[in-house]
Amino acid sequence: MSPPALAARGLAKSFGSLVVASELEIELPKGVRYALIGPNGAGKTTLINLMTGMLRPDAGRILLDDVDITALPPEQRVQRGLVRTYQITSLFPHLTALESVTLAVCERSRAARAWWRQLAAHGHEIDEAYDVLCALKLDSVCHRLTRELAYGQQRLLEIALALATRPKVLLLDEPAAGVPREESKELFAAIAGLSHDITVLFIEHDMELVFRFASRVIVMVGGRVLVEGTAQEIASDPRVRAVYLGKAPTKELAELRHD
């Protein structure tokens, strides 16, 4: 059996007395579509921050394709294929969409180190960036400045930037955050259409989208993995129901339905 695409072993992190990750054990097999769910403050985004090196864990190891990457800085993890997107759109406002994605492609191909060759001479990189934009139906606005794009297009550009780095593992932090429901279905359809060489984990609150687009689900509560399983198992798991329905029925339920 091949090693998992990404694994966390005994990952722990706390801010003072607040424990945000405790003894996390996670394995993402290759090519699987994972959803990561849990109430607010469960440590979902923290997990992504830990995996991608934006936060330094107090203990534990992170393995990418069985290679320990715990000590690597964020950009080197990206170069090895572990890529994330942000819940709060974080783009390059005064670059065009094409420039933004070309930037990401050039960083991956190491062309960005060449300050003596003109960008126009890097035709392959530009074409590749354009193809990524086409795949996400952003080609018609590729010469617009990022800040002039519609919000939904900016969410797509987030994903385009990640894809331009040719990820092996893609961690999407609420890719459809703030996007109207109809549009978010299109957005997830685009994610579903990604090559199955890419392992995807996404955080999402809308259960309908979770059950439709994820083959497996991880439920996090209070910095721990509560349960992991197929969508059906999760839907019928009493512990998950307890978390979402039992303790704080109105609030958590509302979150599940509308967030």
Added chain:
Amino acid sequence: MALTEGTANPRLYLQAQTRWRPIEIAFWLATLLPYALFPDYLSLASQIAIAGLFALSLDLILGYAGIVSLGHAAFFGIGAYTAGLVSKYGWGEPLTGLAIAAVAAGLIGYATSFVICRFRHLALIMLTLGFGLLLEELANSAGWLTGGVDGLQGIHTWKLFGYLPFDLYGRTAYAYALAVLFVLFVFARRLIHSPFGLSLRGIRENFVRMPAIGAPSRAHIRTIYTIAAAMAGIAGALLAQTTETVSLESLGFERSAEVVVMLVLGGAGRLYGGLVGVIVYMVARDQFSGIEPQYWYFWIGVLLVGVVTFLPNGILGGAAKLMSRRSRS
């Protein structure tokens, strides 16, 4: 900004952006006008060309990579003192002098860049300021080498290419400074239109996002900081060679602040911004040279407040906005 939608070939579109525009060619041809129109002002013109090169070097780090430096004159001064000392101790050949100055400033720039690349915001501003002040104090206390407050005397610049002497009217000086400026401008222009230049703009636009697309931002910052330091060093060397003196002011805080003012006045992050700002600023200062220096600073202050409040992208930014408004209506 948004030109044609959905251009069939994105390569051609990006290529078109790097092509020399007629107004650029006109600008560079116009730099020759002082020979015909203002032959008495050639030394001012060469000062402008030198300051223009200095502003261009700052634009690379401030305008493109978003590194606010209040100590950029340090490299200008290192270049000036290096070129001056090389000449004073027997080697007055100008072009090799420039090269030596560039290497010296570049080396110091490279060494400090390891610190610079780790900081942003206030800490970065303080560090650049601190390095500048440190060097100023060092030059001041090492009077045996730098001449201290009296300035470095005894510089003699040899003939350019062995037969063009530097005359009193600045004919050779202007041609020399302008040629160096033009060559380095073309270099800077190529650089910002390279993939590396795109990465610099990415750093300016969103420093935090860069690692998440796999960009080694710190390495990029080290590279550009070194290049900018070497360029500033060349500008300083030009001043030392053409005026045959170096004063402590060449690496003082005032000069660091002044170059930021000139760049911002013209418009940072626009290549030509520094040049336009330098021309406006230096010509104005020449016209008002009768007034006391402290009142000159009053007008600079007013200018700064005015630019930040009313012209956030400098003269060129304001002009671009006017143009796009006109073309839209």
Added chain:
Amino acid sequence: MLPPVFGVLFDGLAYGMLLFLLSVGQSVTLGMMNFINLAHCSFAMLGGYVTVVLMSSYGWPFFATLPCAFIAAALVSVGFERAFFRRLYRASDLDQVLLTIGIVFISVAVAAYIFGTEQRPLQLPAYLRSSLTFMGVRFAVYRLILIGLALLITLALVLGLDYTRFGARVRAAVDNERMARGLGIDVDRTFAITFALGSGLAGLGGALAIEIIGLDPSFALTYLVYVLIVVSVGGLGSISGSFAAAIVLGISDVAGKYYIPQLGAFLIYLVMIGLLMWRPLGLIGRR
């Protein structure tokens, strides 16, 4: 008999207290709004000139001018805050630096125009210029008073910040501006008052500084560097950090100039760069 090092320590302490008064307001307002105000020392200079004018032209006693220096600096600063600074809180570092350094240049020129470029000495009463000799070391009365006053103000600030409602608002705003707004704290108003208080303290510091470091129009620029050092080394928004940093800086500056005068301010800048590289968020930095 005490060795001369005590004299140096004493002078350094007095100098450090001065730097603390000059910079504490900057530290708190920077921590609150992340606004880089390079014009802080212009307000200090204003306080200095208020004292000079009241004493020399109107014959006021020195201590009576101090509250006026405080109030004048506070009022003028809050005017600037409303008119210019307010709209730049969300702007880039560069815009903030440019605008406030523009104000510094203007203030330097205006001061030179009104008061001339030479030093303006104070005619202090004789008892303030005397000194006590204790175990062979001379302690200037003025410096003793300065240290006492600064300690009182520090105590008042620390207690005020810890035990008053206003202090709680300030702490909340420094800690997390967005959260404070969410809790219904009027951050803008809190900030304006803090800003006025801080500038007032700078004005007071400017008035007290004349006797020790002199006053001329370049004050706004010269001491700006020292204030920035205290703030960035002490840590943003930290009164105790500023206090510690100001004392370290004051003593090392005086000691440096006493023992190795040929190095000048070199040592100070070196210490600053070292400390910044070691702890970029200050000695007692948060986050």
